Amino acid sequence: MPCYSLEGLAPVVHPTAYVHPTAVLIGDVIVGPGCYIGPLAALRGDFGRIVLEEGANLQDTCVMHGFPDSDTLVERNGHIGHGAVLHGCVIGADALVGMNAVVMDKARIGERSIVSAAAFVKAGFECPPQSLVMGAPAAMKRQLSDEEVAWKQRGTREYQELARRCLASMVECQPLAEVEAERPRMGDTGFRPKGDKSL
Template identity: 75%
Template structure:
């Protein structure tokens, strides 16, 4: 992975975390145990500190950054969807940030919240735990059910498993020129998008 020391500060990655080789870590970045960082993610600890607590995942093309002296934190088992931007904010334990959402400085997404895809969470935003947050600007829409929290936790567990799969078997290779006869499919880990649990 492209990993850069800046002003004497070297990124820290726990040995049980997986960071894709195309992700970029700069300066004051701390990646905890069992974390997953996806392809082309950018974690820039060149002003403030970037912290991923145990079991958090930051998916492909996400950006984490912040102002000098501040921290941008994804707490334990936080789940950050493709293309999201986190800037100087805190994502609570077991919270989910949807794809292409933006969470701004000083915002605190409380534990077990779900922020909808493409939401814009303004600076200084706060919300109660276990809330559904949607819109631009984002607003609390309602409380989440225990069933919805269980769905979120299953998705995060799939990323814990993906961390292990990538560490065990992901290797750079040349593509084939055509698909093999009887080409196998990726194994089904059991996770289904919301609303497709019975599929």
């Protein structure tokens, strides 16, 4: 992965975390145990500190950045969808930020909350735990049910398992010229039982 020390501060990646080789880590970045960081994610610790706590995931093309002396933090089991931008904010434990959402400086998303796809969370916004946050600008719409939180937690566990799968078996390769006869599907590889519809 492109990984850069800046002014003597090098990124820290726990050995059980998976960071895709195309993700970029710069400076004061801390990636905890069991995290997953997807392709083309950018974690720029060139001003403030960037932290992903244990079990968090940051998916494809996400950006984490912040102003000087700020922390941009995804707490334990946080789940950040494709293309989201986090800037100087805190995403609470077990919360989800949807695809292409933007969360701005000094915003705090409460634990077990969900920020909908394409939401724009203004600077300084705060929501209580287990909230649904939607809109541009975003507002708290309602409390989440326990079933909705459980749905989110299943998705996060899939990304924690994906980190383990990638560490164990992802290798760069050349593409095949043709599709093999009886090509297996990803669920047939042994990582998920056939017929599992848990997501």
